[in-house]
Amino acid sequence: xxxxxxxxxxxxxxxxxxxxxxxxxxxxxxxxxxxxxxxxxxxxxxxxxxxxxxxxxxxxxxxxxxxxxxxxxxxxxxxxxxxxxxxxxxxxxxxxxxxxxxxxxxxxxxxxxxxxxxxxxxxxxxxxxxxxxxxxxxxxxxxxxxxxxxxxxxxxxxxxxxxxxxxxxxxxxxxxxxxxxxxxxxxxxxxxxxxxxxxxxxxxxxxxxxxxxxxxxxxxxxxxxxxxxxxxxxxxxxxxxxxxxxxxxxxxxxxxxxxxxxxxxxxxxxxxxxxxxxxxxxxxxxxxxxxxxxxxxxxxxxxxxxxxxxxxxxxxxxxxxxxxxxxxxxxxxxxxxxxxxxxxxxxxxxxxxxxxxxxxxxxxxxxxxxxxxxxxxxxxxxxxxxxxxxxxxxxxxxxxxxxxxxxxxxxxxxxxxxxxxxxxxxxxxxxxxxxxxxxxxxxxxxxxxxxxxxxxxxxxxxxxxxxxxxxxxxxxxxxxxxxxxxxxxxxxxxxxxxxxxxxxxxxxxxxxxxxx
Amino acid sequence: xxxxxxxxxxxxxxxxxxxxxxxxxxxxxxxxxxxxxxxxxxxxxxxxxxxxxxxxxxxxxxxxxxxxxxxxxxxxxxxxxxxxxxxxxxxxxxxxxxxxxxxxxxxxxxxxxxxxxxxxxxxxxxxxxxxxxxxxxxxxxxxxxxxxxxxxxxxxxxxxxxxxxxxxxxxxxxxxxxxxxxxxxxxxxxxxxxxxxxxxxxxxxxxxxxxxxxxxxxxxxxxxxxxxxxxxxxxxxxxxxxxxxxxxxxxxxxxxxxxxxxxxxxxxxxxxxxxxxxxxxxxxxxxxxxxxxxxxxxxxxxxxxxxxxxxxxxxxxxxxxxxxxxxxxxxxxxxxxxxxxxxxxxxxxxxxxxxxxxxxxxxxxxxxxxxxxxxxxxxxxxxxxxxxxxxxxxxxxxxxxxxxxxxxxxxxxxxxxxxxxxxxxxxxxxxxxxxxxxxxxxxxxxxxxxxxxxxxxx
Numbered sequence: 001x002x003x004x005x006x007x008x009x010x011x012x013x014x015x016x017x018x019x020x021x022x023x024x025x026x027x028x029x030x031x032x033x034x035x036x037x038x039x040x041x042x043x044x045x046x047x048x049x050x051x052x053x054x055x056x057x058x059x060x061x062x063x064x065x066x067x068x069x070x071x072x073x074x075x076x077x078x079x080x081x082x083x084x085x086x087x088x089x090x091x092x093x094x095x096x097x098x099x100x101x102x103x104x105x106x107x108x109x110x111x112x113x114x115x116x117x118x119x120x121x122x123x124x125x126x127x128x129x130x131x132x133x134x135x136x137x138x139x140x141x142x143x144x145x146x147x148x149x150x151x152x153x154x155x156x157x158x159x160x161x162x163x164x165x166x167x168x169x170x171x172x173x174x175x176x177x178x179x180x181x182x183x184x185x186x187x188x189x190x191x192x193x194x195x196x197x198x199x200x201x202x203x204x205x206x207x208x209x210x211x212x213x214x215x216x217x218x219x220x221x222x223x224x225x226x227x228x229x230x231x232x233x234x235x236x237x238x239x240x241x242x243x244x245x246x247x248x249x250x251x252x253x254x255x256x257x258x259x260x261x262x263x264x265x266x267x268x269x270x271x272x273x274x275x276x277x278x279x280x281x282x283x284x285x286x287x288x289x290x291x292x293x294x295x296x297x298x299x300x301x302x303x304x305x306x307x308x309x310x311x312x313x314x315x316x317x318x319x320x321x322x323x324x325x326x327x328x329x330x331x332x333x334x335x336x337x338x339x340x341x342x343x344x345x346x347x348x349x350x351x352x353x354x355x356x357x358x359x360x361x362x363x364x365x366x367x368x369x370x371x372x373x374x375x376x377x378x379x380x381x382x383x384x385x386x387x388x389x390x391x392x393x394x395x396x397x398x399x400x401x402x403x404x405x406x407x408x409x410x411x412x413x414x415x416x417x418x419x420x421x422x423x424x425x426x427x428x429x430x431x432x433x434x435x436x437x438x439x440x441x442x443x444x445x446x447x448x449x450x451x452x453x454x455x456x457x458x459x460x461x462x463x464x465x466x467x468x469x470x471x472x473x474x475x476x477x478x479x480x481x482x483x484x485x486x487x488x489x490x491x492x493x494x495x496x497x498x499x500x501x502x503x504x505x506x507x508x509x510x511x512x513x514x515x516x
Numbered sequence: 517x518x519x520x521x522x523x524x525x526x527x528x529x530x531x532x533x534x535x536x537x538x539x540x541x542x543x544x545x546x547x548x549x550x551x552x553x554x555x556x557x558x559x560x561x562x563x564x565x566x567x568x569x570x571x572x573x574x575x576x577x578x579x580x581x582x583x584x585x586x587x588x589x590x591x592x593x594x595x596x597x598x599x600x601x602x603x604x605x606x607x608x609x610x611x612x613x614x615x616x617x618x619x620x621x622x623x624x625x626x627x628x629x630x631x632x633x634x635x636x637x638x639x640x641x642x643x644x645x646x647x648x649x650x651x652x653x654x655x656x657x658x659x660x661x662x663x664x665x666x667x668x669x670x671x672x673x674x675x676x677x678x679x680x681x682x683x684x685x686x687x688x689x690x691x692x693x694x695x696x697x698x699x700x701x702x703x704x705x706x707x708x709x710x711x712x713x714x715x716x717x718x719x720x721x722x723x724x725x726x727x728x729x730x731x732x733x734x735x736x737x738x739x740x741x742x743x744x745x746x747x748x749x750x751x752x753x754x755x756x757x758x759x760x761x762x763x764x765x766x767x768x769x770x771x772x773x774x775x776x777x778x779x780x781x782x783x784x785x786x787x788x789x790x791x792x793x794x795x796x797x798x799x800x801x802x803x804x805x806x807x808x809x810x811x812x813x814x815x816x817x818x819x820x821x822x823x824x825x826x827x828x829x830x831x832x833x834x835x836x837x838x839x840x841x842x843x844x845x846x847x848x849x850x851x852x853x854x855x856x857x858x859x860x861x862x863x864x865x866x867x868x869x870x871x872x873x874x875x876x877x878x879x880x881x882x883x884x885x886x887x888x889x890x891x892x893x894x895x896x897x898x899x900x901x902x903x904x905x906x907x908x909x910x911x912x913x914x915x916x917x918x919x920x921x922x923x924x925x926x927x928x929x930x931x932x933x934x935x936x937x938x939x940x941x942x943x944x945x946x947x948x949x950x951x952x953x954x955x956x957x958x959x960x961x962x963x964x965x966x967x968x969x970x971x972x973x974x
């Protein structure tokens with residue numbers, strides 16, 4: 001459009017620099033422009049520009065797409081989540097009650113509902129920054145979400161991609177997530193995937209990948225893990241040992257079981273207490289291990305006089321023996337063995353070794369025995385945390401028993417307290433009721449304003465696991481006229497809010513017929 | 517209960533209130549919740565000893581809460597509204613869901629009933645006093661008022677003439693030095709001219725000058741934009757110079773663009789249009805100090821478009837009576853002009869209906885033809901309501917665009933979050949988007965897909 005360009009050229013540099021010279025046009029526009037007064041330089045420029053600008057705007061035509069129309073998303077059979085669910089999700093992505101997002105995602109997946117379309121971008125963005133949630137997020141996106149994710153590189157994690165391609169080209173995070181998924185579904189396939197690139201991986205990645213073998217660990221992994229025992233990285237060798245120790249039938253584990261048999265013994269005593277004894281062939285742990293061709297690594301530089309290199313080697317060996325092996329060896333209960341270990345010259349090596357082994361083997365009897373043993377011993381309290389390796393059913397039973405044992409209600413020192421903190425999955429109705437009633441008792445009876453701060457702050461944590469179906473029952477009947485109520489009300493309020501939110505969100509997912 | 521959670525969220529005065537309201541939308545916060553056909557009420561335990569009493573008159577809707585908040589509607593009103601909306605959305609009925617402590621749902625609590633009764637009597641008194649005001653004035657008072665008004669309007673006329681004369685010189689000066697110089701001008705250069713126009717009681721012209729100061733930041737093609745805007749402003753002041761020679765409606769367009777405003781009760785009766793008005797979309801702009809809400813309506817029988825502008829200064833609140841996606845029988849009174857869009861609400865019924873679909877342009881061609889026709893009537897028009905049917909939102913060269921059935925691309929003025937939201941809603945299928953068309957791009961306000969309306973501005 002010549003006229004406009006001419007106007008623009010003069011306007012840019014100014015009428016002082018450049019005189020406007022419009023070529024005559026023989027159309028209507030030309031006639032109109034001919035009426036401007038050329039003596040008035042700025043005026044005629046502005047007038048002509050006003051006419052041209054409108055002329056152009058009125059006649060503008062939008063460009064035609066050079067690309068074909070986008071491929072439409074196939075229809076979704078899954079039912080869309082309700083408007084209320086969309087609102088709950090928006091609230092969580094906004095930062096409120098975010099701790100229950102995994103629960104919401106799991107419930108949506110279970111109810112086979114998909115995230116409403118308008119929430120998909122924000123949820124996919126959240127998955128980008130929270131890789132740990134990606135599996136759950138992907139399960140509720142529906143076809144629309146997968147279709148959308150394919151259009152933004154940040155969201156590729158949510159698309160169906162070739163596993164081998166992700167493994168070969170993905171980021172470290174993506175590969176770890178993939179390995180976790182494949183390992184869960186098909187451990188052998190995951191192992192094959194890792195083998196394809198193993199020699200090229202950095203030590204840091206080899207360690208991370210190997211650690212994932214704990215998922216679905218099985219006898220088929222043994223040859224690969226045996227190779228890891230000869231890796232050039234000390235840390236890879238350590239992880240390989242730990243994993244093989246978790247396979248009691250493996251050659252490595254059998255050799256350790258054979259190794260300790262002649263050296264460690266359970267000594268009964270007629271008068272004193274039973275104790276565990278250790279008799280190394282020539283009192284040199286390094287030579288002893290070398291003789292049996294077993295590597296356990298090197299002791300740290302800062303061993304102390306009371307816990308020297310020998311104690312360290314013993315601890316490592318003990319930790320690599322399956323924890324249930326000792327009971328078979330000596331025909332004793334876990335508690336009897338732990339008590340005897342406590343009497344031993346090498347008590348620290350035994351207890352620390354057992355603790356490491358039990359975290360790997362997760363034998364409930366041994367966990368309970370270790371916790372029972374240390375519960376009576378002030379200096380060993382950190383071991384209370386071992387209860388988190390207990391299965392939920394054992395935690396339920398232990399918590400209920402502990403709650404019944406004390407009439408004064410749940411408080412910081414209560415034996416149920418650490419059990420409840422460790423119980424991080426949905427609580428049964430029975431346990432939910434027992435905990436809340438125990439808390440009510442405590443608030444009604446407590447007269448100390450500063451006590452129980454741990455319990456108070458744990459209330460919100462409890463609200464994540466108590467049964468939301470019991471909301472009406474659990475949210476009412478709190479001792480609001482107790483003299484310590486004012487110290488509790490804020491925390492109880494937070495407890496009720498979170499529980500109410502969970503109740504509402506489950507209701508919106510399970511019952512909500514979509515209304516648009 | 518005809519309100520959806522999204523509609524209720526749209527009532528929130530700001531994002532913080534929306535967030536606070538959402539977190540109060542849980543049954544545990546509320547006691548003595550009840551509802552009947554007209555209202556919702558409930559008590560919310562706040563930080564004080566006495567719970568806050570909240571009532572919602574569903575007819576408009578109108579809100580009342582005993583809390584001290586200056587926000588309106590306050591978080592309690594939003595929370596209660598959402599709570600009930602969610603529950604009836606879940607239950608699919610209008611009865612309160614279990615879990616809310618039920619009061620007899622048909623009789624309002626005494627404090628709620630009292631407020632509702634007061635509203636009724638106020639509405640009645642208002643219509644009575646309005647009638648009386650007209651009757652009681654004697655002729656002398658009327659004459660005095662008329663002459664005072666004439667004097668004020670003459671004074672203003674003179675001020676505007678002086679102000680625009682300065683603007684004329686200023687614009688010529690800008691052109692003499694060249695538009696390229698605009699890039700290096702200081703903030704004061706623009707602001708002083710704008711301030712001068714404010715003093716001259718030409719706020720519309722002032723706003724246009726302020727807009728010029730932002731043009732150099734538009735990126736590619738800003739010079740063209742600058743020439744377009746500068747020449748449009750020049751056209752405006754030339755039109756004003758010979759305003760007596762223009763037709764009445766054009767005079768009104770010129771005056772409106774310069775910044776004259778009209779009192780709604782002084783607009784002529786023939787400008788009234790009665791129809792069922794559907795709220796196409798709503799957006800609020802501005803800061804806490806001055807918020808402006810633009811509500812676009814569409815007459816279901818006359819197919820006329822209307823724009824309701826509402827202003828809130830400082831702590832003032834915006835009335836909440838127009839819910840996006842609903843329609844109401846009402847009489848609108850239009851401001852004068854060749855293509856009247858701006859209107860005020862003269863009278864409205866108390867009932868609203870929820871609409872699922874809207875009518876609109878079936879191609880960008882139609883929209884652009886309309887836009888061209890409107891430009892011929894009023895060259896200073898800044899935004900047209902644009903309901904676009906059957907467009908597919910797509911991303912082309914880092915930009916968000918709407919693709920119509922003919923494959924024509926219309927630029928969308930939106931951020932990535934809104935762009936992705938649109939694409940997610942469409943799924944690659946044609947959908948309806950409502951937005952404001954400014955001649956170059958569309959600002960999306962709401963979308964319809966799969967039979968659902970989704971707000972894009974919040």
